Amino acid sequence: MNSLYEVISQSIDSVLENYDLTENTQTNKAITQQIKQVINLKVAPQIELIELKNKLDILFEYEKNYLTLLKDFKEEIKFANALQEDLRKERAKFFSEILREVSSTLSQAQVEESVASSWIQDLVKSYTNSLNLSSNLVDENILNTIGKIRANAKSNTVDISLNNQNE
Numbered sequence: 001m002n003s004l005y006e007v008i009s010q011s012i013d014s015v016l017e018n019y020d021l022t023e024n025t026q027t028n029k030a031i032t033q034q035i036k037q038v039i040n041l042k043v044a045p046q047i048e049l050i051e052l053k054n055k056l057d058i059l060f061e062y063e064k065n066y067l068t069l070l071k072d073f074k075e076e077i078k079f080a081n082a083l084q085e086d087l088r089k090e091r092a093k094f095f096s097e098i099l100r101e102v103s104s105t106l107s108q109a110q111v112e113e114s115v116a117s118s119w120i121q122d123l124v125k126s127y128t129n130s131l132n133l134s135s136n137l138v139d140e141n142i143l144n145t146i147g148k149i150r151a152n153a154k155s156n157t158v159d160i161s162l163n164n165q166n167e
Contacts, residue, residue: 008040009036012032016032065153065156076145080141080145084142087138094131097121103116106120
């Protein structure tokens with residue numbers, strides 16, 4: 001607001017320089033100061049409100065854009081979440097149930113302890129590698145989706161700022 005006051009003051013000074021106000025310099029300065037104060041009191045708040053409204057409009061468009069993007073990518077986000085959840089469940093089920101069942105089956109089949117242990121270690125290693133590969137594919141899918149969302153957000157953000165500058 002201080003810079004606005006300075007702009008108003010300089011504008012009034014430059015306008016009044018064109019007039020011959022030599023009668024009473026002290027009175028002219030007082031009138032000039034009074035004009036500046038009145039204009040500053042009346043105009044500055046209006047300008048500040050306009051600037052605030054412009055900033056809020058930009059923020060609103062920005063948020064509206066992101067909500068639209070979330071709505072547009074809602075299914076992709078749900079799908080990615082479901083994939084991650086399924087992987088977590090599958091990993092937990094393998095280590096809590098399937099591994100126990102395999103071990104129990106090997107014991108019932110009277111497979112030698114060292115052979116059973118070796119098979120179980122190979123199974124754990126193979127299954128873990130498979131789950132890690134699946135997890136990496138899910139992560140890649142998620143990163144691609146995030147990249148699309150960011151690209152759309154960035155292009156729409158540029159549009160928002162350009163539209164508001166043109167107004």
